[in-house]
Amino acid sequence: MFSIGQLSRHASVKVPTIRYYEDMGLLAAAGRTEGNQRRYGAAQLEQLRFIKHARDLGFPLEAISALINLQDHPDRSCSEAKELAQAQLHTVRQKIKRLTALEAELKRIHDGCSGDGRSGDCYVLASLADHGFCTTDH
Amino acid sequence: MFSIGQLSRHASVKVPTIRYYEDMGLLAAAGRTEGNQRRYGAAQLEQLRFIKHARDLGFPLEAISALINLQDHPDRSCSEAKELAQAQLHTVRQKIKRLTALEAELKRIHDGCSGDGRSGDCYVLASLADHGFCTTDH
DNA sequence: CCTTGAACCTCTAGTCACTAGAGATACTAG
DNA sequence: CTAGTATCTCTAGTGACTAGAGGTTCAAGG
Numbered sequence: 583m584f585s586i587g588q589l590s591r592h593a594s595v596k597v598p599t600i601r602y603y604e605d606m607g608l609l610a611a612a613g614r615t616e617g618n619q620r621r622y623g624a625a626q627l628e629q630l631r632f633i634k635h636a637r638d639l640g641f642p643l644e645a646i647s648a649l650i651n652l653q654d655h656p657d658r659s660c661s662e663a664k665e666l667a668q669a670q671l672h673t674v675r676q677k678i679k680r681l682t683a684l685e686a687e688l689k690r691i692h693d694g695c696s697g698d699g700r701s702g703d704c705y706v707l708a709s710l711a712d713h714g715f716c717t718t719d720h
Numbered sequence: 721m722f723s724i725g726q727l728s729r730h731a732s733v734k735v736p737t738i739r740y741y742e743d744m745g746l747l748a749a750a751g752r753t754e755g756n757q758r759r760y761g762a763a764q765l766e767q768l769r770f771i772k773h774a775r776d777l778g779f780p781l782e783a784i785s786a787l788i789n790l791q792d793h794p795d796r797s798c799s800e801a802k803e804l805a806q807a808q809l810h811t812v813r814q815k816i817k818r819l820t821a822l823e824a825e826l827k828r829i830h831d832g833c834s835g836d837g838r839s840g841d842c843y844v845l846a847s848l849a850d851h852g853f854c855t856t857d858h
Numbered sequence: 859c860c861t862t863g864a865a866c867c868t869c870t871a872g873t874c875a876c877t878a879g880a881g882a883t884a885c886t887a888g
Numbered sequence: 889c890t891a892g893t894a895t896c897t898c899t900a901g902t903g904a905c906t907a908g909a910g911g912t913t914c915a916a917g918g
């Protein structure tokens with residue numbers, strides 16, 4: 583049996599976050615001691631690690647909730663799980679695409695400024711003021 | 721003179737967002753008609769476009785505020801502007817790095833699942849449950 | 859058994875950058 | 889003058905936590 587602090591250390595998830603997950607219905611409500619403190623078992627540690635791993639991969643809590651639901655029904659088809667993974671992959675790819683364009687633009691803006699001039703002549707500020715300097719969409 | 725709606729259309733920034741920027745002190749408070757409606761001039765359109773452009777590049781409002789400050793003091797050195805651009809570039813690169821690792825992991829997880837099995841045997845769910853399947857850090 | 863101090867409890871509010879909606883007032887075209 | 893759109897302020901909600909107040913419980917040492 584773990585206290586919430588021990589669970590926290592074992593799963594690398596902060597204590598208030600564990601309570602938050604419980605509130606959100608992602609983690610089954612823990613049993614309590616006589617003094618009203620939460621006590622957890624191995625199953626809940628596993629569950630929390632699952633959530634943590636999915637969060638680290640960027641899945642929103644709503645998707646994680648759906649994945650947990652599937653876990654609880656091992657006879658259901660896993661097509662939904664695959665779709666959720668695909669959606670997340672798509673989201674990540676979109677973000678990479680956008681950020682890569684931003685990176686190019688920011689590099690150009692940054693490199694165009696010597697850093698020792700007057701801000702009245704600053705290429706950073708001029709670039710931000712006038713979209714015409716840009717070489718990519720964003 | 722523009723109404724807030726016209727300003728919104730010219731700068732591609734939503735009306736409530738303009739009011740929010742005013743509240744946050746990023747956009748100078750507009751003059752008002754007798755009936756208390758905001759009226760804007762060309763300078764404010766330019767200012768709003770500056771903010772919009774910086775936001776599109778991912779600068780946080782706080783950094784934008786600092787950049788506006790520099791704009792208003794053309795004789796100050798532009799080193800701060802360069803630093804802010806560099807910080808933003810760094811942030812973007814970090815995000816790309818992390819997302820690229822996630823993409824690889826998600827692709828592996830996604831491709832490992834046929835989508836027509838039972839969720840009890842699903843590779844997506846198994847991967848999320850057990851970090852040991854992973855090939856990168858995250 | 860008793861004390862001390864860390865860990866725990868609940869609850870509210872704050873973060874960031876908006877977005878949504880209610881209810882009231884102002885402007886503008888016909 | 890009227891109808892309909894645009895505007896006003898204010899509050900609350902988003903996602904995924906984080907911080908803090910004020911109080912209670914636990915575990916170890918004496």
